[in-house]
Amino acid sequence: MADNKQEIDSVNFGGEQYLIENLTPRVLEHLNLLIKLQAQIADIAFDLKVKQSAQLHISEEVKVFIKEDKIKPNPKVEEDE
Numbered sequence: 001m002a003d004n005k006q007e008i009d010s011v012n013f014g015g016e017q018y019l020i021e022n023l024t025p026r027v028l029e030h031l032n033l034l035i036k037l038q039a040q041i042a043d044i045a046f047d048l049k050v051k052q053s054a055q056l057h058i059s060e061e062v063k064v065f066i067k068e069d070k071i072k073p074n075p076k077v078e079e080d081e
Helices: 024-070
Strands: 010-013 016-019
Touching: none
Parallel strands: none
Antiparallel strands: 010 016
16 A cells, blocks of 8 residues: 655745755744644634624524513613713
8 A cells, every 4th residue: 555645845935935854943843833823723713603603693592582572672761961
């Protein structure tokens, strides 16, 4: 069975292409950190979308429940100017 592992030999950063073999350990470490951070940010963005959708759905349910339960809002009070 053939090994399908692909080796990355270069990286594009800031619009420039760099050979991996030319990068220093600290640059490699920080590029790896950036990749991990980007993945975490994508996860957070996904979680935010899920929570926003749930919030919208629950808000719509509350509107329906208020109507079904015939709950009337308090009358608006005019403030003195």
